[in-house]
Amino acid sequence: MAEITIVQAVNDALKEEMTRDDDVVVLGEDVGVNGGVFRCTADLHEMFGDDRVIDTPLSESGIIGAAIGMSLYGLKAVPEIQFSDFIWPAFDQITSELAKFRYRSGGQFTCPVVIRTPYGGGIRGGHYHSQSPEVYFTHTSGLVVVVPSDAYDAKGLLKAAIRSPDPVLFLEPKKIYRAPKMEVPDDDYVVEIGKAAVRREGTDFTITAYGAMVEVAMAACEKAAEKGWNGEVLDLRTLVPLDEESLIASVTKTGRLVTLQEAPKFCGFSSELSAIVAEKAIDVMEAPIKRVAGFDTPFPYTLEHVYMPHADRVLNAITEVMTY
Amino acid sequence: MAEITIVQAVNDALKEEMTRDDDVVVLGEDVGVNGGVFRCTADLHEMFGDDRVIDTPLSESGIIGAAIGMSLYGLKAVPEIQFSDFIWPAFDQITSELAKFRYRSGGQFTCPVVIRTPYGGGIRGGHYHSQSPEVYFTHTSGLVVVVPSDAYDAKGLLKAAIRSPDPVLFLEPKKIYRAPKMEVPDDDYVVEIGKAAVRREGTDFTITAYGAMVEVAMAACEKAAEKGWNGEVLDLRTLVPLDEESLIASVTKTGRLVTLQEAPKFCGFSSELSAIVAEKAIDVMEAPIKRVAGFDTPFPYTLEHVYMPHADRVLNAITEVMTY
Amino acid sequence: MTATEMLQIIGESGQTVGDHETDLTPDELVAMYEAMVRTRGLDERMINLQRQGRIGFYVPSTGEEAAQVGSGTVLLKDDWLYPSYRMPGTLLMRGVPLRDMIANCYGNEADNCFGRQMPVHYSFAKQNIVSISSPIGTHIIQATGTAMAQKLRGTKEITAAFFGDGGTSSNDFHSGLNFAGVWKVPCLFICSNNQWAISVPIEKQTASETLAQKAVAYGMPGVRVDGNDVLAVYKAVKEAAELARSGGGPSLLELMTYRRGPHSSSDDPTRYRGNQADEWLTRDPILRFRKYLERQDLWTDKKEKEATERIKNECNALVKEIEKLPNPTTESLFTDVYANVPPHLREQYKHLVETEGEGHEPDPDAAFPL
């Protein structure tokens, strides 16, 4: 067992999968000699050479398009988008092409590209280095969307993603890239895609979260516990396909739901959770479903700490559903 | 009063606004001499010339980027994206630029571009000429998103959009571009952005819809009436900013909600409606909130009629909420 | 050959221009001609079926047969192709069964893509013909990626991407050629400059004097060819393919031709172009090549008639057979979104079958406008 960060977990997963499978190829801006601006691809260039760790021109559209072409041929391309805020030039490739190849070709052509990209706030990156774009992809049929919240999952889910026959968007919560460290087995392991994890068992209310918001949810539950409210934290881990069963099971037990996300609220991912519960389990609900989310504004720079959801804000929502 | 189609309404709105305001400029693929592949810009080239009705190279990114640059300078650019399925190359310009200029510049720079684009199924266009992309834009703070459902609104809302200080995505339901015709006043009028319309008053259940789905909702209500259920149809018309008040008022009255959209269900626009109701009016609900939507697959060609929501499918959902 | 001059081998009257000698045997020449006739025959039949409302949409390639056949002659079995929607001829030459192409246009049970895409959006994995999509240009960078994979694997294969003049304005023309130049991959970028992108003429598409010279921006050779001259196309593509195959990297080829028909079955070109077409009507690539063959006694009226009848009969027989097949199954709506059908799609399918059986009737009014 080694104590590692999420950055290290991602790096280890890449190293292991590239060693295991010669077809795995990494490409992106600054992923080569530089090892990635967050160091997630450190050492890879030295270990696997120019052919398998490729610095690209500055074009996200090109990165994803080329990755698709490689994967159609049989390679396993794992492109990095430097910040998820810069993924939009590739959105056509992702939405029109990557997500639809298998379907439109009647299963003849598949391109199981794994797009890795850091997302989210908390690093004082302002407008264009802080956004949480998950919902733009979760609405796009054909994509798998994964968001780990700790080093163990980051490694196990990334390895699972690389072995998956489907295209995966792998969102890395950069706020917690380097902290806290976590014990991770030295042996090969994968974490199954499509399964949520109960991070804290509770009976009074449920909080859903993913990525960097999981620790915020945990902290909020600690505070709620002081008031005698025993919360359950559901870390979604995979957004598509969603582990609906675990969601319904948890709210059926608790009867109260607070959803938590960094992304703006309106039409955010959490809205889908509300909709599912309102469609399938409205009867068990003992209070309104409260959403804690980013404001419906662009992401600010100086006032990031006011913008981003934090434990006290979540506690307010918990209080609302508990005292309803 | 003239009897006109939605195509004609759009065309009239453009003619009138271009006549009223010399700064209004139309650009896009085939909008010039050809008058647009759906004829929405017919005659404009003849009336206003090469300078104000501009055929562009085949680049959506270029069309929207150029429109932004024109509008920053003070023109009022009204670009057309030939099919909304082809808007993705411009998604970076729309999401990173158009939506954020006012905010990021502290209000110094504004670019109130109005993007017109046909969307939706029902024309046997398959995969890439049928999609309903509204939710990719409704999650993007800074954009106004409008979807008319008839000729009167198409004209009045487009004129309002062109006069609006905010960037607007104007989604035209191409399934009903040419039918049915509708009487529209000859005088100048606008329809206020941000207000839903009750298309049918009812007391037993509410259906929300927009664009081409409004007539499907109406038809479903007719069928429901035969069973003695009196439905209310709320045509949202503007998705952002949403007329939440009308939504809450309607479900408060009826206690039952069926949402209707063509777009895939998962993380679709209707999920937000469920979430709002679950957050603000869960107590008034007497049944689960049912969503009728496209399946979570790409849009098919041959089986389009199976894919798209139709009145009987909506009636099934109505029956579910009414017999709950 | 250069980016601004135009390679021509056969003149308008079928005479050889300059001192070119072809490396093609008489049999090969005849086979190329027959492929051109087949291409037009298929097109004509499909246009006809579309007019009769028996298929929903079609894209004719009339006048662009030389570009298709000249390119198709060069590419080898293992090479990968990213075609445009306007090149049935090349697909036929690669051994795609005529039946499969017609079936695609019907989009019924016989379609290998389960009627998921519009007509002419073919996918033929067996022939390394990558699924065609509607968005213009996206495949160009994908071709670069595939060529990179071929290079990394150390094969002798090459990849070819085909697109139109309009396609050169797309984002992924830029990324595709730029990446290919840097990576020096075995990829041919073959542009059919038919001078129109729907109603937009080439002068409104780019101020570049030629499309071939855009290659300069990416550090690769650019070649301009008379795209109505099948032997010129053949020669240029062959040389570029040899360069690519031997590690010399990518090339951009501009095949000068003309879109004689409408953009598609939904388009009415009289709205936007006057008589320009007339001058080009006389420039028929098939006629030109026929004159060339006749000068060498390789072709006769009789053969022409036979070849024309043959493709017509083949098409008719296949149409008859395919037309009566049923639609794809409702289940096919939900498969292939992912490798395995995930729970939410299984639920949606189940609900559909339970509540609607095999589903709703088609809307008779639905018709594609473009």
Next chain:
Amino acid sequence: MTATEMLQIIGESGQTVGDHETDLTPDELVAMYEAMVRTRGLDERMINLQRQGRIGFYVPSTGEEAAQVGSGTVLLKDDWLYPSYRMPGTLLMRGVPLRDMIANCYGNEADNCFGRQMPVHYSFAKQNIVSISSPIGTHIIQATGTAMAQKLRGTKEITAAFFGDGGTSSNDFHSGLNFAGVWKVPCLFICSNNQWAISVPIEKQTASETLAQKAVAYGMPGVRVDGNDVLAVYKAVKEAAELARSGGGPSLLELMTYRRGPHSSSDDPTRYRGNQADEWLTRDPILRFRKYLERQDLWTDKKEKEATERIKNECNALVKEIEKLPNPTTESLFTDVYANVPPHLREQYKHLVETEGEGHEPDPDAAFPL
């Protein structure tokens, strides 16, 4: 001047190369030099503040002062600029108050953008300096649009877009230059080829021999200039501006320079580049121009010292004043998303104030890595 040769007027030792005579007066020359010194002075102060943790991020432009000042000298008051993030010098020359630039880097109450963007993402409408955004390349096509508007309105104004070598790979470099070529708009596309895009060297960015020759693909002139030679930059930009202003259309200029420092305050270039920087360290554009001026007795050590002190003092005074100002108001989070604050944002603001007052404390660990 051509796309493959490189225009140079001042040699490395300050001597005049060739037979060039400048149209600049001695006063103008000195003003240009002072602007270069000011640029470096501001940069040095800001880098320093960033190292001390007093501002969160900075992008140095060390070594690229000639490109900034040479261009800045040409553009007129009414012209529109779409700058990159690496050109404070041009902004200062356009009359942007030093105070406003420093305030932006602090992102507090004094910032005209309410601290909404990271440092160096300036917006100065009064000076027609369009809001800088992080996504690379998006502004290039916007500049084309603005130039089109200028043309349609019949003004004599021009627009200039500035970007780096990496920016030439972006989608909107392609659309921007392509549209500009077709529309023949008065737009200058000025590329600072500093040979690096973070860690990616120019050879991995494009196989094009020069960046200037990419102009060929868009039917516009391309010019390559020694970007460390302020007079060469001035001359090339001036000629291109005159062409544009007189209806001759757009140009692409490649200014050859070098990114001497790190990409940004978050970057460590020792990770990816060896000694290549050393050779370029001797090629300082300020030193070169100073030698030129000294040869003509237009500059002295004393003046140098005064100019350096002056900018230092100005910066220090402003920093002192600005640093103690409070953050922007919480309300500023919600304004300017739309022209008017819509109901849902009003509700979110109200809820925030009611439940959290002025909000939460900042996270002391948050630090920008790039």
